[in-house]
Amino acid sequence: MARAWTLKSRPAGMPEDDNFALIDVPSAPLGAGQVRVANRWLSVDPYMRGRMNDVKSYVPPFALGEPMQGGAIGEVVESNSPDLPVGAKVQHMLGWREEAVLDAAEAQQLPALGVEDQAYLGQLGMPGMTAYFGLLEVASAKPGDVVFVSAAAGAVGSTVVQIAKAKGMTVIGAAGGADKCAWVKELGADHVVDYKAGPVARGLMQAAPDGIDVYFDNVGGDHLDAALLAARLHARFAICGMIDIYNDAKPQELRYLAKVIGARINIRGFIVSDFFAQMGDFYRDMGGWLKEGKLKRHETVHEGIAAMPEAFRGLFTGGNMGKMLVRL
DSSP states (O other), X not given: OEEEEEEOSOOSSXXXXXXXXXXXXXXXXXOTXXXXXEEEEEEOOTXXXXXXXXXXXSSOOOOBTSBOOBOEEEEEEEESOTTSOTTOEXXXXXXSBSEEEEEGGGOEEOOOSSSOGGGGGTTTSHHHHHHHHIIIIISOOOXXXXXXXXXXXXXXXXXXXXXXXXXXXXEEEEESSHHHXXXXXXXXXXXXXETTSSOHXXXXXXXXXXXXXXXXXXXXXXXXXXXXXXXXXXXXXXXXXXXXXXXXXXXXXXXXXXXXXXXXXXXXXXXXXXXXXXXXXXXXHHHHHHHTTOOOOOEEEEESGGGHHHHHHXXXXXXXXXXXXXXX
């Protein structure tokens, strides 16, 4: 039988092994229009932490005792659908398990962009779309802007850095530690702030003494406060995530919040699903930048279904550079 992870209990703070259970799932027969997918790659993403709480949000919470969900890439091994034949490579949202049975309409065949399959869980999947639409649509970033990106060595942030450079912007990335900062610099960032080496606000003001036009927020906390301090008139903030508070819900201490008024800062939160209707634009531009050699990616890979909880926790402890993945 295939195995799947369930949420056994709701975590308080950082999820522990005891909050999860790996269970056997009996093989289900296919209904009309359904496919069976053998998962090959599984994604863990920070937003999943919110689904572990029993609270109302933009996605429903994980049900205790039921297989969890998340991004996955797999191969169709049985099909009752003419749209997805056996052998098709697909992306879907029934991750955290070795095998998925789902309606063919709930799976998307991978575009032929000449990249490895797992790229569609990272730079060419949800994280990449988040970067693309957050920067260009939500923050209305344009050539010549000075852009500050937090978690710039992560799956979303590293793609923001590269899209901004491809569009002719000056980019300042924040990352933790010498290795991650060196990689962000390799991606093309003009300046990198090492948040482990000193206050983010000080580092940002040194990198951008004349201020910033755009902030792409993955972190919240002191990174958001530093961006407020450095914001120019009519700066635009795209709020993608606040990983700084996902596990302990600590209050945000924003000393420079009043800057929103004087600088007329536009702060907008967003969810990537807001832009699914524009997915064609994303693949058009990203495909072009791939061909031009303007995109690089890095993956942190854990092996085997048993590694899922460890990989997930690593998102909150700096354990990943680029996209965090589990390979089956």
